Amino acid sequence: MKKALLPLLIVALFYSDSVFMIFFSEQAFNGAYVPVPHFFFIGLLFMSVFFDRNTAIKYGFFFGFLFDMFYTGLLGAYFFFFPLIVYITSKLTKWLHSTMPVFFVIVLFDIALLEMLIYGLNVLVQRTTVSLEQFAYVRLLASLVLNGLFYIVFAVPLRNAFLRLKKVFD
Amino acid sequence: MPQFFTNKRLIILLGSIILLVAMIGFSIRDRGNITWPEKFVKDVTGFGQNIVSKPAGVVESFWDDVSRLRHTYEENEKLRAHLEELAQLESDVARLEKDNAELRKVLEKEKSLADYEPVQATVIARNPDRWYELITIDQGESNGIEPDMAVMTASGLVGKVKSTSKFTSTVQLLSAHDTNNRVSAIIQGGTPIYGLIEGYNEEKKMLQMTKIPSDSKVKKGQTVTTSGLGGVFPKGLVIGTVTELVPDEFGLTQTALVEPSASFYDLEHVMVSKREMTGVLPEEEDRQQVLIEEEGL
Structure with missing residues (x-):
């Protein structure tokens, strides 16, 4: 019965991004910054490190697919990039000891990587005309700050949740 | 150092790249509506989204009310x-x-062309990825919503329906960067001046109205509304007011910057307009085939 908590936690994280967008006023800072919530993605990274990598990749595929269909309509983007970055992260954490501060840097790196991959893809399919400079100042920095704050607040609860779930599954 | 890519992993990686390219190619095509598996996924995800975002919306509007109380x-x-x-x-x-x-x-x-029947809808999600200016509303095909219908708030036009599923639809806002996003519009004055709303000026937060004849005299502050000529939008929906007029690159036509009257941000409730008269052509079955005889041309 407790095993059902894992999908529930992931689903809650999945919707948390859009719920954040409901509360967050888009005109904050006069629209000068566009912070993008990647809370689900952070949860996925925690899952890959503190729970199980392969399960995280599977969830990444599935929910990335949902994300593409429901929110963006550009099929394949998150579907592909979520598992890819989870895989890269699992390799990185093997080389670097995953203490919480080190993992913080890795998570920020991953978010920057994800944003840049998505930006590159959007430029490629001509869905945007934003210049690289604009993208870096308006979106990337703001996103890193927002998700960094999320990490600072939720890192310990998320880690504990996944460690406890791991015990349930073992 | 362990080998980064074994054979099996390389195959998986290459396979997914091919899949990625194929799926992106499939989804950026100019297509009328999404396919049924997508519709199904949207309905299921939208159901969950509804459960999550309705209470969140109530809490949010409560805080709005509290802050508004000061200006009562x-x-x-x-x-x-x-x-x-x-x-x-x-x-x-x-x-x-x-x-x-x-x-x-x-x-x-x-x-x-001006008749329409409004359908009230609540915004249940805004694209958290924030690239395409898409919002999801809680009304779909079961309420008679179809792609390309006009979406507006009380203060003016905000966008059009991009795709629909049974119980949700996705709306593309006018501020989105999409070359297919064009609206036929009129600048109202003594003689109506026709043009196209095409593109959004990100820096000035203004809509661009192009293809205005170069000899037409447009004044600041004139109202811009839909013309009803595009075939999908009803006539007379307010879009905004003219703020600036510039000649285009070849000097043949003019481009006006239009300040949108509706805010594209923090949308909560919108109306979808079901236009009653969709075209000037008679219904399919009423049309008579015209035969033209070739007489020794």
Whole structure:
């Protein structure tokens, strides 16, 4: 019965991004910054490190697919990039000891990587005309700050949740 | 150092890249509506989204109300001033509407491009990825919503329906960067001036109205509305006001910057307009085939 908590936690994280967008006023800072919530993605990274990598990749595929269909309509983007970055992260954490501060840097790196991959893809399919400079100042920095704050607040609860779930599954 | 890519992993990676390219290619095609598996996924995800975002929306609007409470007095004064004008306006509108209906009856032309039936909808999600200016609303095909219908708020046009599923639809806002996003519009004045709303100026937060004839005199502050000529949007929906006029790159036409009257941010409730008259052509079955005989051309 407790095993059902894992999908529930992931689903809650999945919707948390859009719920954040409901509360967050888009005109904050006069629209000068566009912070993008990647809370689900952070949860996925925690899952890959503190729970199980392969399960995280599977969830990444599935929910990335949902994300593409429901929110963006550009099929394949998150579907592909979520598992890819989870895989890269699992390799990185093997080389670097995953203490919480080190993992913080890795998570920020991953978010920057994800944003840049998505930006590159959007430029490629001509869905945007934003210049690289604009993208870096308006979106990337703001996103890193927002998700960094999320990490600072939720890192310990998320880690504990996944460690406890791991015990349930073992 | 362990080998980064074994054979199996390389195959998986290459396979997914091919899949990625194929799926992106499939989804950026100019297509009428999404396929049924997508519709199914959207309905299921939308159901969950509804459960999550409705309470969140209630909490959010409660905080809005609280913060609005501080300005109640000033607002009340303003509204009272408006109210006096409103009574006069209302009686005028009623009279004109009656006139209009009677005259239409005389002309035997009862449908007009301006008629529409609004469907109320609540915004349940805004694309958290924030690239394409898409919002999801809680009304879909079961309420008669179809792709390309106009979406507006009380203050003006905000976008059009991009795709629909049974119980949700995705709306693309006018501020989105999409070359297919064009709206036929009129600048209202003595003689109506036609143009196209095409593109959004990100820095100035203004819509661009292009293809305005170069000899037309447009003044600052004139109202821009939909023309109803595009085939999908009803006539007369307010888009915004002209703020600036610049000649285009070849000097043949002019481009006006239009300040949108509706805010594209923090949308909560929108209306989808079901247009009653979709085209000037008669219904399919009423059309008669015209045969042209070739006479020894």
